[in-house]
Amino acid sequence: MVRDYSAFLPGAAPARREPTALDRLGWGPAFARQIEAEALTATPPVRVVAVHRSGLQVAGDGIDETIPPGPEATVGDWLLYDRARPRSSRVLERKSLIKRRAPGTSREVQLIAANIDTVFVVTSCNADFNVARLERYVALAFEAGIEPVIVLTKADLAEDTAPYVDAAQAVSDRVPVVALDARGAEPAEALADWCKSGRTVAFLGSSGVGKSTLTNALLGTQAIATQGIREDDAKGRHTTTARELHITPGGCLVLDTPGMRELQLTDAATGIADVFEDIEALAASCRFTDCRHETEPGCAILAATEDGSLDPARLARWRKLQAEDAFNSASLADRREKDRAFGKLVRSAVQAKSDRKR
Numbered sequence: 309m310v311r312d313y314s315a316f317l318p319g320a321a322p323a324r325r326e327p328t329a330l331d332r333l334g335w336g337p338a339f340a341r342q343i344e345a346e347a348l349t350a351t352p353p354v355r356v357v358a359v360h361r362s363g364l365q366v367a368g369d370g371i372d373e374t375i376p377p378g379p380e381a382t383v384g385d386w387l388l389y390d391r392a393r394p395r396s397s398r399v400l401e402r403k404s405l406i407k408r409r410a411p412g413t414s415r416e417v418q419l420i421a422a423n424i425d426t427v428f429v430v431t432s433c434n435a436d437f438n439v440a441r442l443e444r445y446v447a448l449a450f451e452a453g454i455e456p457v458i459v460l461t462k463a464d465l466a467e468d469t470a471p472y473v474d475a476a477q478a479v480s481d482r483v484p485v486v487a488l489d490a491r492g493a494e495p496a497e498a499l500a501d502w503c504k505s506g507r508t509v510a511f512l513g514s515s516g517v518g519k520s521t522l523t524n525a526l527l528g529t530q531a532i533a534t535q536g537i538r539e540d541d542a543k544g545r546h547t548t549t550a551r552e553l554h555i556t557p558g559g560c561l562v563l564d565t566p567g568m569r570e571l572q573l574t575d576a577a578t579g580i581a582d583v584f585e586d587i588e589a590l591a592a593s594c595r596f597t598d599c600r601h602e603t604e605p606g607c608a609i610l611a612a613t614e615d616g617s618l619d620p621a622r623l624a625r626w627r628k629l630q631a632e633d634a635f636n637s638a639s640l641a642d643r644r645e646k647d648r649a650f651g652k653l654v655r656s657a658v659q660a661k662s663d664r665k666r
C-alpha cells in the first residue's frame with residue numbers, strides 16, 4: 309500500500325475541514341487560546357447573537373438560549389456559558405470593542421458591539437458626504453481595533469463619483485474606498501473580500517445613507533426594514549430586538565444595531581492619531597515638544613500649511629476632533645471622580661451612623 313504523506317511535508321496546504329458550529333459563529337484562535345480544554349465542556353463558549361430587553365440571546369454548539377441580563381456583555385461577545393449560574397458566565401477578552409458615550413446627560417459609557425472584524429463606514433455620494441464625519445468614524449474604528457472600509461452608496465445617483473472617491477481616499481492611506489449602488493446584487497460582490505465565512509462586519513453611518521439596504525443586500529433578504537418602509541410603519545420594527553447578528557448565505561455575520569447611528573468620540577486619542585498620522589508626524593518634528601502649532605517658531609505644522617503641503621481645513625478638523633475627544637473623555641473622568649467622592653461620602657455617613665449606634 310502506498311501511503312500519501314504529502315500532507316506532512318513542509319509547505320503542504322493545511323487539511324481542509326468543514327467549519328464547526330463555533331467557526332460559523334466567528335470562533336477563532338484569539339478566543340480558543342484564552343481557555344483550557346477542560347473548561348470547554350464545563351463552560352462551553354457561546355456568542356451573544358442578540359441583545360433583548362429580557363436578556364442576552366446566546367448561540368453555541370447545540371446551544372440557543374436567552375440568558376438573563378447580568379454579564380457585562382454586548383452583541384458579538386463570547387461568553388463561557390455557566391449553565392448553573394448564567395449571570396456569572398465569563399466574558400472572553402475581546403478582539404475589538406465599540407463603545408460610546410451615552411446620549412443625553414448621563415455620560416455613561418455604553419458597550420455597542422464586540423469582536424467586529426470590519427466596520428463599513430457608510431456615506432452617500434450626495435449632500436450627506438462629509439469628510440469630517442468620515443474621519444470621525446474611521447478614528448472610532450481604529451480606536452476600537454477594527455479595520456475600517458469606506459463605502460460610498462448611491463453611486464447610481466451621482467453624475468461622477470470620482471470627486472467623492474478621491475475625497476474619501478484622502479482620509480487615510482490605510483482605508484480602502486468602495487463606491488456602489490447599495491440596492492441589488494452589487495454589495496455582495498464589491499464587499500466580498502471582507503465578508504468571508506466566520507467574519508463579523510458592521511455598518512456605521514448616519515440615518516438614510518443605506519445601512520439597512522446594504523445589510524439586506526448582503527443577506528439576500530428584506531429582513532431589515534429600510535427607511536422607505538419604515539415611513540409608513542410608524543410603529544418601527546426595531547423595538548423588540550435592538551441589536552442583532554444576522555448571517556449571510558456565505559456565512560458572514562452582519563451586525564445590525566441602531567446604536568451605530570450617532571457616535572461621539574470618547575477616549576479615542578489613539579484612533580485620531582492613526583487617522584491623522586500625517587499631521588502627527590509633522591508635530592513630532594516641531595522645535596518645541598509642547599508646540600501648540602499656533603505661533604511658535606520652528607513649527608513644522610505651520611510651515612506645512614504655508615508651503616501648501618498640508619490642507620488647513622484638515623488641520624482644523626484634526627483640532628476639532630481632538631477637542632471633542634478631550635471634552636468627552638474629561639467629562640467621563642470628571643464623572644468617575646465625582647462618583648468616587650460620592651461613594652466616600654456615603655461610606656463615611658454609614659460609618660458615622662454605625663458609630664453612633666455603638
Ligand SMILES: Nc1nc2c(ncn2[C@@H]2O[C@H](COP(=O)(O)OP(=O)(O)OP(=O)(O)O)[C@@H](O)[C@H]2O)c(=O)[nH]1
Pocket residue numbers: 461462463464465488489490491513514515516517518519520521522533534535536569
Ligand atoms: N438609488 C439608491 N438608493 C439608495 C441606495 N442606498 C440606499 N438607498 C435608499 O435610501 C433610503 C434610505 O436607505 P436605508 O438603507 O434605510 O438607510 P439607513 O442608513 O439604514 O437609515 P437608518 O435606518 O435611518 O439609519 C432607502 O429608500 C433606500 O432605498 C443606493 O445606493 N442607491
Ligand SMILES: [Zn+2]
Pocket residue numbers: 591594595599600601602604606607608609610
Ligand atoms: Zn508645531
